[in-house]
Amino acid sequence: MATKTKLHPRNQHSEGYDFVRLVAQTPELEAFKISNPLGQSTIDFKDVNAVRMLNRALLKTHYNIDFWDIPSxxxxxxxxxxxxxIHYLADLLAESNNQEIPRGHHIKALDIGTGASLVYPLTGQSEYGWHFTGTDIDAGALKSAKQICDVNALEITLKRQIEPENIFRGVIEAKDAFHVTMCNPPFHASMAQANKGTQRKWANLGKGHSRKLNFGGQNAELWCPGGEIKFIARMVEQSAEFADQCLWFTSLVSKKDNLQPLRRILGKARVAEFKIVEMAQGQKTSRFIAWTYMKKKQRTLFINRTEA
Structure with missing residues (x-):
């Protein structure tokens, strides 16, 4: 058993990885198992194949996903x-539901840039029964996501975003209503910056220099012109068009220094409320930003209306 981590109280992985249970469910993981200096079971996180196999075991053991794979x-x-x-988003929705987490297929979540791994819909549907719509601009990513859905017989809606400049336009239709949108945006402003960040990560892992991207990643997953701030700013701007169709808009923010400019952007937008939610994870803290155009009473009515 690994050392406890500072994850959300409901996170199934807060006690670390139970390799006995994981290997029992996915015997192929045994070949990648090593011992750390304390004698605890782990894997070599520099090995992409080991990380992929660990993910496969975690998704099968904890989230009932029998098949999972992603292209190289x-x-x-x-x-x-x-x-x-996902767990912090559940807490956010509970605030508008008498502190009770809304569960079930009637709760709609929109995952912007769902990726080849489909990680948010897979875990969120398993944990809370929500219905997910995943969008992406990358046809290869959606092909992989569709295969995961088809083999596991999952009801997850997948949509291709044809226009890269659009985030919500073209995927949210007039009849749609979402309780929450989520996004893990590209965080680098250029490919050069992405490569620099990759070299730093490899050095921290004791790997030295490498041209490989840490844990993989296509261009659209890692960088976009203007980086994270510009992407989220565009998201805020476009979200106004769908103010009545989405309860909460959210996005991860990878860099703490980006919070202040994003606060200014949201301060100028005509939102009813915005907040920054911090998530302590091990030795680092990540966070997401959330905003809504609805007043508190409207939020409660929105959840109750869509549950009916």
């Missing part, structure tokens, strides 16, 4: 940190 070169996300976002 796509982002291989760390499951515990990703699912934390």
């Amino acid at each position: 070169g796509y982002l291989c996300p760390p499951i515990p940190g990703r699912v934390d976002y």
